Amino acid sequence: MTETTTSAGDDFLADFHHVATIGATPAGGVERQAATPEDALTREWFAHFASRRGWAVTTDRIGNMFASVEFTAGAPYVLLGSHLDSQPRGGRFDGAYGVIAALHATARIADRVRADGRTPQFNVAAVNWFNEEGGRFAPSIMGSSVFAGTMDEERMLDVTDADGVSVRDALAAIGYLGTDERPEVAGYAEIHIEQGRILEHEQIRIGAVDSSWYTQKLDVEVLGEQSHTGATAMADRHDALVAAARIVLMVEEVTAEFPPEALVSSVGQMTVEPNSPIVVPRRAHLVADLRSADPEIVLAARDRLRERIDAVACERDIRIDVRDFDVRDIQRYPEDGLELTEKVCADLGYSVRRMQTMAGHDSVPLNRIAPTVMLFVPSVDGVSHCEREFTEDADMVIGVDVLERIGWEMIHGALAHATS
Structure with missing residues (x-):
C-alpha cells in the first residue's frame, strides 16, 4: 500500500469513526432512526463534507440527499451511496459505511479527473438514501424505491410511525423535506458490510453480489x-x-x-x-x-x-x-458489473467471490433502472442490526479502494451499455 493510499485510508477512517459518535449507544452501536434529530446530524455532516469541497448538495421530496460533482455539463450521474439511518440500537457500520465510502470515493475520483485532464462521459454523485432501514417508517428501502419509481412518493410521504407522525412531517421537522430535482442516473454502485459470515470464513476481501433473495x-x-x-x-x-x-x-x-x-x-x-x-x-x-x-x-x-x-x-x-x-422479486445484477468488480479486484490484488444477498439494499430498486454494482466487505461473526456489529478497519479501507476504482471505470463508460 502506497503512502498516498495509506493517508487516504486514514482520512476515511477518521470520518467513519467520527460519524459513529453521532447517536452512539453505550455498547458501541448507534441509534439514528430515519428523520430523527440524530439522523439530521449525520445529514448535516454529509452536507458539510460536500460543501467544503464545492460540490452541489441537493435533497429531493422523499429526503434523499445527493452530493454531486459535475465534469460534463448535462451528462447523467454515476451514483455511489447507501444510507445513514439505523435500526433501533443498531450497528455503526450498516449503511453508514457505504455512504462515507461513497463520499471518499467521490472525492478521490474528482481529484483524479482534475489530474488526468480527460473529460469523463458521466458525472459522479454520492447519495444518502432516506429510510433504508424501515425501523421507524415501513416499508424499508423507501427513498431509493421512490427514486426508482417502484414506490409512490405521495403514499410514502403519508406513511406514519407508531406515534402517528408522517414521513412528510418528520422530514419537515428536521429540515430535509426537499424540493430539488433528482439527478439523471447512468449507473449505481454500493458497498456494504456483508451481514453474513461467508467472506470472513473464506478469508475473501470482496463480495460481488450477483442476485438478491x-x-x-x-x-x-x-x-x-x-x-x-x-x-x-x-x-x-x-x-x-x-x-x-x-x-x-x-x-x-x-x-x-x-x-x-x-x-x-x-x-x-x-x-x-x-x-x-x-x-x-x-x-x-x-x-x-x-x-x-x-x-x-x-x-x-x-x-x-x-x-x-x-x-x-x-x-x-x-x-x-x-x-x-x-x-x-429476485434481482440479478448485470454480468458486466460482476466482471468489472472481478477485474478491479484482480488489478488491486484483492480476493473476490460472487455471492447472493439475503438482505435488502438500496441497490435492489436502483438495479431496476440503471446498471448496478453491489459490493460486500467482511462482517465479523456475520452479526448485524445490533450493537455488536463489526468490520475491521483494514477491510473497510480496501472496500473504499475498490469502490473508487469501480466508480472511475463507470464514469468513463463501463456498464453504460448494460441493462438491469
Missing part, C-alpha cells in the same frame, strides 16, 4: 376483545395476544419444513393494545418477514401460514386479517 412480508392484525384479566372467565376470553403468540411461533416453525437455511423468517415487530397489565389485549399487530433464494419456497410457506392463521382465528373465536406487502 425473494422476500415478502405478512402484515397480521389480530382483533380480539378487551376484558378484565382478573374478572373474566378463561372460557370467555378472546385474547388477541395469545393468538398472536401462536402465530409468532408458527412463523419460526415453518422454516423447519424446508431444507436447512432455504427459508428464513421471523416476526420482528409487534404492538399490543391496550397494553395494560390488567386488561386482556383486544388487538395485536405483527409483521412476519419471509425470505428465500427460491420464490416457490416463500410462496409455499406463505400459503401454509395463512391456512394455519385462519385455523387459529377459528379456534380462538377472534378475527385475524392478513395482508401481503413489501413483496420483492
